Amino acid sequence: MTELPSKSRNIPDRLVSPIKTALFSWPTLLLAVAIFIFILNSFASPYFLSAWSLSDATFNFTEKALIALAMALLIVSGEIDLSVAGIIALASTIMGLALQFGVDTPGLVVIGILTGLVCGAFNGALVTGLGLPSIVVTIGTMSLFRGISFIILGDQAFKGYPESFAFFGQGYVWWVISFEFVLFLLSAAIFYVLLHRTNFGRHIFVIGNNPVAARFSGVRVERVKFVLFCLTGLMAGVAAVLLTSRLGSTRPSIATGWELGIITMVVLGGVNILGGTGSIQGVVIAAFVMGLVTFGLGLLNVPGIVMSIFIGALLIGVIALPILLTRLHDRVSR
Amino acid sequence: MSRLLKNREIWLLLVIGALVVATTLRAPGFAQPANLLDIFNNTSILMILALGQMAVIITRSIDLSMATNLALSGMIVALTNAAFPDIPVPFLMVLATFCGLVMGAFNGILVWKLGIPAIVVTLGTLTIFRGLIFVIAGGSWVNADKFSTDFVQYTRIEFLGLPLLSWYAITIAVMFFVLMTRTPMGRAIYAIGVNPTASTYAGINVGRTTFVAFCISGMLAGFSGYLWVSRYVIGSVEVANGYELTIIAACVIGGISIAGGVGTVGSALLGALFLGVINSALPVINISPFWQMAISGAAIILAVILNARGQKQKGRLILKKGNTQ
Numbered sequence: 001m002t003e004l005p006s007k008s009r010n011i012p013d014r015l016v017s018p019i020k021t022a023l024f025s026w027p028t029l030l031l032a033v034a035i036f037i038f039i040l041n042s043f044a045s046p047y048f049l050s051a052w053s054l055s056d057a058t059f060n061f062t063e064k065a066l067i068a069l070a071m072a073l074l075i076v077s078g079e080i081d082l083s084v085a086g087i088i089a090l091a092s093t094i095m096g097l098a099l100q101f102g103v104d105t106p107g108l109v110v111i112g113i114l115t116g117l118v119c120g121a122f123n124g125a126l127v128t129g130l131g132l133p134s135i136v137v138t139i140g141t142m143s144l145f146r147g148i149s150f151i152i153l154g155d156q157a158f159k160g161y162p163e164s165f166a167f168f169g170q171g172y173v174w175w176v177i178s179f180e181f182v183l184f185l186l187s188a189a190i191f192y193v194l195l196h197r198t199n200f201g202r203h204i205f206v207i208g209n210n211p212v213a214a215r216f217s218g219v220r221v222e223r224v225k226f227v228l229f230c231l232t233g234l235m236a237g238v239a240a241v242l243l244t245s246r247l248g249s250t251r252p253s254i255a256t257g258w259e260l261g262i263i264t265m266v267v268l269g270g271v272n273i274l275g276g277t278g279s280i281q282g283v284v285i286a287a288f289v290m291g292l293v294t295f296g297l298g299l300l301n302v303p304g305i306v307m308s309i310f311i312g313a314l315l316i317g318v319i320a321l322p323i324l325l326t327r328l329h330d331r332v333s334r
Numbered sequence: 335m336s337r338l339l340k341n342r343e344i345w346l347l348l349v350i351g352a353l354v355v356a357t358t359l360r361a362p363g364f365a366q367p368a369n370l371l372d373i374f375n376n377t378s379i380l381m382i383l384a385l386g387q388m389a390v391i392i393t394r395s396i397d398l399s400m401a402t403n404l405a406l407s408g409m410i411v412a413l414t415n416a417a418f419p420d421i422p423v424p425f426l427m428v429l430a431t432f433c434g435l436v437m438g439a440f441n442g443i444l445v446w447k448l449g450i451p452a453i454v455v456t457l458g459t460l461t462i463f464r465g466l467i468f469v470i471a472g473g474s475w476v477n478a479d480k481f482s483t484d485f486v487q488y489t490r491i492e493f494l495g496l497p498l499l500s501w502y503a504i505t506i507a508v509m510f511f512v513l514m515t516r517t518p519m520g521r522a523i524y525a526i527g528v529n530p531t532a533s534t535y536a537g538i539n540v541g542r543t544t545f546v547a548f549c550i551s552g553m554l555a556g557f558s559g560y561l562w563v564s565r566y567v568i569g570s571v572e573v574a575n576g577y578e579l580t581i582i583a584a585c586v587i588g589g590i591s592i593a594g595g596v597g598t599v600g601s602a603l604l605g606a607l608f609l610g611v612i613n614s615a616l617p618v619i620n621i622s623p624f625w626q627m628a629i630s631g632a633a634i635i636l637a638v639i640l641n642a643r644g645q646k647q648k649g650r651l652i653l654k655k656g657n658t659q
Binding site (some may be wrong): 143146267 | 396398444448449450451453454455457458459460461462464465466467468469473571576579582583586592593622624625626627628629630631632633634635638639642
């Protein structure tokens with residue numbers, strides 16, 4: 001059922017060159033899609049190709065993409081976290097609560113990120129400590145976290161964040177380069193190194209491919225997964241700080257439905273939803289693809305809900321297309 | 335007796351009973367038959383949806399698109415009814431079911447023929463269907479005054495003391511019970527959930543059976559689309575927004591294993607009923623409705639923990655104890 005198109009069963013008489021592999025890899029395909037959409041956008045709307053509007057476009061996806069980086073690692077390890085949007089709501093609410101007690105900007109940031117970390121640790125403890133399936137646990141904590149926000153806030157909102165707090169979601173580091181965007185690029189680099197250049201990253205892949213074999217090889221499966229849940233919570237906390245700062249207020253309905261958008265981003269980035277394969281490059285490019293699609297359609301006055309048709313079709317299409325092409329190729333060559 | 339205690343339906347029933355008793359202590363009149371029937375009626379749609387979800391979950395898949403399938407089918411019949419009030423309502427019910435079937439089959443075919451994981455397929459169709467509602471309705475609502483009387487009444491007419499809505503749920507539950515426990519297809523659905531490899535050797539087409547499960551969940555979601563629109567007398571883009579996870583929650587509370595192969599019709603119904611009782615109990619005992627979300631979240635987590643306790647396998651001994659020192 002979950003058979004993916006694999007290499008031909010014949011043993012090749014020479015190795016495929018690394019350039020050729022890179023050329024036909026998932027990130028390259030995505031990059032082509034991204035460039036295509038970019039060009040299409042610049043023809044479709046005269047307002048697209050300006051530094052400021054492109055900078056605005058980045059705000060659409062950086063917060064989600066930050067979480068997607070950590071989620072990618074989690075999904076590679078064979079787990080999933082559906083509660084990230086709930087964590088954003090709770091972290092934002094706790095920040096608002098702290099604000100009422102006169103906590104200033106640095107304190108707010110720390111509290112927001114810590115709340116995320118604690119929520120992530122809670123998920124991790126339930127999944128790894130008690131051995132529960134993560135998809136169900138995080139459906140539960142998703143309601144629990146957002147539910148606590150609703151209990152605290154009801155139909156009210158926290159407002160009046162300090163001026164200096166606004167920098168994180170609205171500030172620019174240099175010219176049109178926003179703080180959010182810089183943070184995203186930095187995090188992407190860190191996560192790239194973590195997943196592709198460290199032992200910890202190797203362990204994630206091993207666990208995702210075969211948790212039993214991983215355990216037999218001395219990988220601390222539970223501990224790695226726990227750390228990944230904490231990391232995802234932490235990034236959700238960071239996103240909560242950015243989003244709260246950008247909106248300047250907290251409502252319990254903040255970031256509703258984001259979990260599905262984030263997972264779409266990760267899957268679009270070529271991460272196998274069943275675990276074991278994926279790359280940070282792919283996720284980063286997928287973030288840009290989704291950002292460009294929504295922004296381009298927005299410039300064309302397409303309502304957000306209609307955009308979701310494109311995003312959904314993109315998700316299914318980008319996964320179905322290679323499978324169909326491989327089948328076609330097999331049929332022709334046979 | 336001990337078999338009875340291990341039966342999770344009995345436990346769920348006891349918990350629901352305890353909930354009702356506890357609520358009645360605070361608010362006399364909660365346990366009156368009329369009120370209980372009312373709760374049953376209010377939970378009917380969730381019960382139907384939970385059954386559909388159950389069929390899919392048992393095959394080791396998941397259908398995240400049920401709520402939007404419901405909303406899209408509901409919008410189609412709502413628009414049809416508003417435009418052609420003379421079309422008899424039973425025909426609209428069939429239309430809604432058919433629309434749901436088409437959407438379910440679309441999910442199923444992608445899972446079956448392309449081998450894309452169900453969670454990815456339904457995540458995609460979830461957003462696609464929701465967007466399509468906006469497109470076909472042109473962004474507008476279908477308001478209460480646009481519906482024909484029949485359209486609204488066909489869930490409300492009372493028969494033997496129960497509204498028709500409850501009867502639909504009962505009928506579907508009985509049909510579903512027969513399908514799952516008395517037909518080869520039902521056995522196949524369970525079999526591929528327990529062990530797809532063994533099922534293949536036994537001559538069961540795993541892909542096709544999964545496809546059928548998606549068709550079932552799609553049909554039930556589509557039919558629920560009519561029920562929802564008729565019950566709440568509104569067709570809009572926002573119908574059942576976020577409800578997909580409530581449906582899964584009902585299944586999980588009922589003890590249907592997300593790993594597939596485990597779950598009974600009774601437990602799915604009771605899982606839905608549990609959520610229904612909580613929803614009606616909270617306002618009665620003066621707990622703010624804002625608590626509802628957190629409580630159902632906690633209930634899901636608790637249910638999963640309790641489920642796992644019975645099923646947990648002992649870890650494999652890799653090294654003998656003595657050798658580890």
